[in-house]
Amino acid sequence: MNSGFEFKDFPKLETERFILRKGVVDDSKDLFELYSNENVVKYLPLKLFDSVEDAIDEINWYEKIFKEQIGLRWVIEETMTQKVIGTCGYLNYEKEHNRIEIGYDLKPEYWGKGIMQEALSKIIHFAFTSMEINKIEAKIEPENKSSIKLLEKLGFYKEGVLRQHEFEKGKYVDLAIFSILKSEY
16 A cells, blocks of 8 residues: 655755745735736636735645645745746545646746746656655646647646536536556656
């Protein structure tokens, strides 16, 4: 059975350009900027943030999923500026099946610079080595071509489409499901 990562201390990870760490209230302004951008939330099951209070609620949710041992959400802090420019992490941790779902978002001015590939590579390595995960899944709206391209670069394979799988922002949306197995990593 799984004897890997235990949800006690939130793991801090570092890449060449970024620190992946626990979100704190001091990050609320940066997270408000992130989630009050229509382009960022376009494919997310989130409404646009109206205030910094919404960002504080988001940080509290990160803490909640960690305490409940169902997920981890890192903020992505740019080492040089110490600004939070996005988030990435896991949800729906199924310990008995060694399976987890990945998610991520980034401020648009940072798109296309290899940032998310760098951050996700680090957390994928963490999942397969420290958490003893066997399968990482991603559910992406089929219109989100940039996200699909990123997943394919990271070695994910498309398994299929979950038709009208979620009701978001007043409509049913399809979700393409992608995955990578530990044996493929």
